[in-house]
Amino acid sequence: MRSDVITAQAQGATGDLTGGSEPVRSRRTPDSAHARRHRLWSKIVLYTLLCVLSIPFIYPTIWMIFAAFKPTDEFFRIPPTLFPETWTLDGVAKIFTVTPFAQQYLNSLYLATVITIGSIIVCSLGGYAFARIRFPFAGKLFLVLMSGMMIPGEVTIIPIFRWVADLGLMNTHIPLIVLPIFGPACIVGVFIFRQFYLSLPGELEEAGRLDGLGRLGLFWRIALPLSGPAIAAVAIMKFLASFNMYFEPLIFLRSEELFPVGLGLTRYQDGYGEPLYNTQIGATALTVIPVLIVFLFAQRQFVEGLSRTGLKG
Amino acid sequence: MTAEPLGATDRKVGRTTGRRSGSSKRLARIDAAVGLSFAAPAVIGVLVLGLVPFGYVIWYSLHDWSPLIGEFNWIGLDNFTRLIADDTVWSSFLTTFKYAALLMVLNITLALGLAVLLNQKLRGTTTFRAFFFSPVIVSAVAWVLVWNYLVAANGGINGALATIGIQGPNWLRDPTWALVTVVVIQVFKGVGMNMILFLAALQNVPAELKEAARIDGARPSRVFRSITLPLISPTILLVVMITTIGAMDVFVPIQILTQGGPGRSTTVISYLLYRTAFEQQDFGYASAIGVVLFVVVLVLAALQWSSRKRWVHDEV
Numbered sequence: 001m002r003s004d005v006i007t008a009q010a011q012g013a014t015g016d017l018t019g020g021s022e023p024v025r026s027r028r029t030p031d032s033a034h035a036r037r038h039r040l041w042s043k044i045v046l047y048t049l050l051c052v053l054s055i056p057f058i059y060p061t062i063w064m065i066f067a068a069f070k071p072t073d074e075f076f077r078i079p080p081t082l083f084p085e086t087w088t089l090d091g092v093a094k095i096f097t098v099t100p101f102a103q104q105y106l107n108s109l110y111l112a113t114v115i116t117i118g119s120i121i122v123c124s125l126g127g128y129a130f131a132r133i134r135f136p137f138a139g140k141l142f143l144v145l146m147s148g149m150m151i152p153g154e155v156t157i158i159p160i161f162r163w164v165a166d167l168g169l170m171n172t173h174i175p176l177i178v179l180p181i182f183g184p185a186c187i188v189g190v191f192i193f194r195q196f197y198l199s200l201p202g203e204l205e206e207a208g209r210l211d212g213l214g215r216l217g218l219f220w221r222i223a224l225p226l227s228g229p230a231i232a233a234v235a236i237m238k239f240l241a242s243f244n245m246y247f248e249p250l251i252f253l254r255s256e257e258l259f260p261v262g263l264g265l266t267r268y269q270d271g272y273g274e275p276l277y278n279t280q281i282g283a284t285a286l287t288v289i290p291v292l293i294v295f296l297f298a299q300r301q302f303v304e305g306l307s308r309t310g311l312k313g
Numbered sequence: 314m315t316a317e318p319l320g321a322t323d324r325k326v327g328r329t330t331g332r333r334s335g336s337s338k339r340l341a342r343i344d345a346a347v348g349l350s351f352a353a354p355a356v357i358g359v360l361v362l363g364l365v366p367f368g369y370v371i372w373y374s375l376h377d378w379s380p381l382i383g384e385f386n387w388i389g390l391d392n393f394t395r396l397i398a399d400d401t402v403w404s405s406f407l408t409t410f411k412y413a414a415l416l417m418v419l420n421i422t423l424a425l426g427l428a429v430l431l432n433q434k435l436r437g438t439t440t441f442r443a444f445f446f447s448p449v450i451v452s453a454v455a456w457v458l459v460w461n462y463l464v465a466a467n468g469g470i471n472g473a474l475a476t477i478g479i480q481g482p483n484w485l486r487d488p489t490w491a492l493v494t495v496v497v498i499q500v501f502k503g504v505g506m507n508m509i510l511f512l513a514a515l516q517n518v519p520a521e522l523k524e525a526a527r528i529d530g531a532r533p534s535r536v537f538r539s540i541t542l543p544l545i546s547p548t549i550l551l552v553v554m555i556t557t558i559g560a561m562d563v564f565v566p567i568q569i570l571t572q573g574g575p576g577r578s579t580t581v582i583s584y585l586l587y588r589t590a591f592e593q594q595d596f597g598y599a600s601a602i603g604v605v606l607f608v609v610v611l612v613l614a615a616l617q618w619s620s621r622k623r624w625v626h627d628e629v
Binding site: 043046047049050053054056057058060061063064067075076077078079080121122123125126128129130133134135136137138141144145147148150151152153154155156157158159160161162178179181182183184186187190214215216219240243244246247250251262263265266277280281284287288291292295296299302303306307 | 340341343344345346347348349351352354355356357358359360361362363364365366367369370373380427430433435437439441442443444445446447448449450451452453454455456458459460462463465467468469471472473475476501505506509510513562564565568569583586587590591596599600603604606607610611614
C-alpha cells in the first residue's frame with residue numbers, strides 16, 4: 001500500500017514533465033448521443049455497485065427487525081429467509097420477562113444522559129480555559145491532557161478496579177459515570193471545545209468586556225451560548241459511547257438489574273433451557289432502532305459531529 | 314484540523330483587558346483563578362484516572378499479586394521473564410498484529426473506494442452515505458450479535474452460499490476463518506467513519522488540478538494515482554494510525570463472538586489481558602502484559618508517524 005503511494009508520487013513527478021508532450025486526446029463533446037449513452041451506462045453501473053455494496057451495511061438491521069417475529073425454528077433455514085413464514089410474538093413477548101430489559105433500558109438512558117451532561121460541562125470548561133484564558137501552567141497542564149490520550153483504558157482498569165473495590169463502589173453505577181466524564185475519555189471532548197473556542201472572534205468578548213462582563217460572564221453569556229456545534233458534536237459522541245457502554249459494566253457490575261442494555265443483550269444467550277433467538281434479536285432491535293431513527297433525522301449532525309470527534313469509533 | 318496557535322487569541326484577549334481598565338492585574342489574577350478552576354476537572358480527572366493508574370500498573374507489574382490469596386510480593390522483573398517465555402502471550406501478540414493488519418488494509422481500501430464512489434456527482438449519494446455510515450452508530454454489541462446469527466454454521470451467509478452450491482465453513486468455529494470473520498464484521502462496522510474522513514479529504518482536492526491533468530491527457534485512474542492520492546495522503550496517514558491503534562485493543566467482538574477460540578486462534582492481547590486479570594485474578598502478570606501492550610502500541614504509532622516523510626505528500 002505504502003509503496004503504491006510512493007510510486008504514485010514518483011510517477012506524478014515524471015507525469016508533470018512528460019505530460020505536455022503527450023498528444024492531447026480529443027475530449028468528448030458533451031451532448032453527443034454517444035456520450036449521453038455512455039454517461040447513462042456509467043450511472044447504472046455506479047448505482048448497481050452502490051446498491052450491492054450497501055447490502056452488508058443495512059441487511060443486518062433489516063434482518064433483525066423481521067427476525068424478531070420469527071419462531072426460533074425459522075432462524076436457520078436453507079435458503080435463508082428474510083420474512084417470517086409464520087409471524088409470532090412469542091419472542092417479543094418474552095423480552096421484558098426473561099431479563100429485566102426495561103430496567104436495563106432505563107439504566108442505559110439514565111447513564112447516557114448523566115454522562116453526556118457531565119461531559120459537556122467538564123469539556124466546555126476545560127476547552128474554554130485552554131483556548132481563551134491566560135493562566136499559569138496552562139501549557140504544562142495541556143501536556144498532561146495530551147499524554148493521557150496515549151494511555152489504553154483496558155490497562156488502567158486494573159488499578160481502578162482495585163480502588164473501586166476498596167471504596168465499596170463495586171456493583172454501583174458510580175464508576176460507570178465518573179470514568180467517562182473525568183477520565184481520559186474526556187480529552188477528545190476538551191479538544192473539540194478548545195478548537196471551537198479558538199475560532200470564536202475575539203471582538204465578541206471585547207464587546208462583552210465593554211458591557212461589564214467578568215470572566216465568568218464572558219463564558220456563560222457569550223461563549224457557551226455560541227457553542228452549539230461543539231455541544232452537538234460532544235453530545236452525540238458521548239451519548240452513543242455511553243448508551244453502548246460494554247467493557248466497564250462488564251468489569252464493575254454483577255446484578256442484572258444494574259446492567260446497561262448492551263451488557264444485558266448478551267445474557268439471552270445462555271442459562272435458559274430453550275433457545276431465545278427471537279427474544280434476543282427483538283431486544284437488540286429495540287436498542288438499535290431508536291438510535292437509528294434519531295440518526296435518520298439528524299444525519300448531517302451525526303456525520304459531521306462524529307467525524308469531527310469520533311475518530312475512536 | 315486547523316489548529317491556531319494557543320497564544321494567538323490569548324494575546325488578543327490579554328490586550329483587551331489591559332486596555333480596558335487600569336486594574337488589569339486584578340483581572341489577570343481573576344483569569345488565573347478562573348482558568349485553573351475551569352481546567353481542573355479535566356486535568357485532575359485525567360491525572361487520577363489515567364496517568365496515576367498507569368503508574369500503578371507499572372508498579373503492579375513488578376509484583377506477584379493475586380487478591381484471592383491476599384499476597385502482594387515484590388518479584389522484580391519476573392513477570393516479564395515469564396512473559397517472554399509464555400507461548401500464549403507471543404501468539405496473542407501475533408494474532409493481534411494479524412487482526413490489526415488485515416483490518417487496516419481492508420478498512421482503508423474499502424473506505425477509500427466508497428469515498429471515491431460517493432464523490433461522484435450523482436443523485437442519492439447522501440442516502441448511500443447514510444447506509445454506509447449507519448453501522449458506526451449501532452452499538453458494537455448489537456452489531457456483533459446480529460452477525461453472530463448471520464455467520465452461524467447454518468445461518469444466512471451459508472444459506473445464501475448453499476443456494477449457489479457452495480458449502481460455507483462454520484465461520485467462527487473454524488481456526489482458519491474465525492479471525493478473518495471477526496475482521497470482516499468489524500470492517501463493516503467501522504468503515505463508514507473512515508469513508509467520511511476520506512470523503513472530506515477528496516472534496517478538498519482542487520478541481521483545477523484534476524482538470525489540468527485531464528487536459529494533459531491523463532486517464533482517470535492516472536489522475537487518481539498522481540493527483541488525488543498524494544493530495545489526500547495526510548488523511549490516509551491519520552486514518553491508518555487511528556485504525557491500527559484502535560484495532561490493537563479490540564475486545565468486544567472477540568469476547569462476544571469467539572471467546573478467543575477456536576483454540577487460541579482469536580485470542581488477541583486485550584482479551585488475554587482481561588482473562589488474566591479478571592478471570593484468573595493474576596493482576597501482577599496482567600499488568601506486565603498491559604505495560605508491554607502500551608509500549609508496542611507506542612512504537613507502532615511512532616513507526617507510522619516517522620514513515621510519513623517517505624509517502625505523505627504534504628507534511629501534516
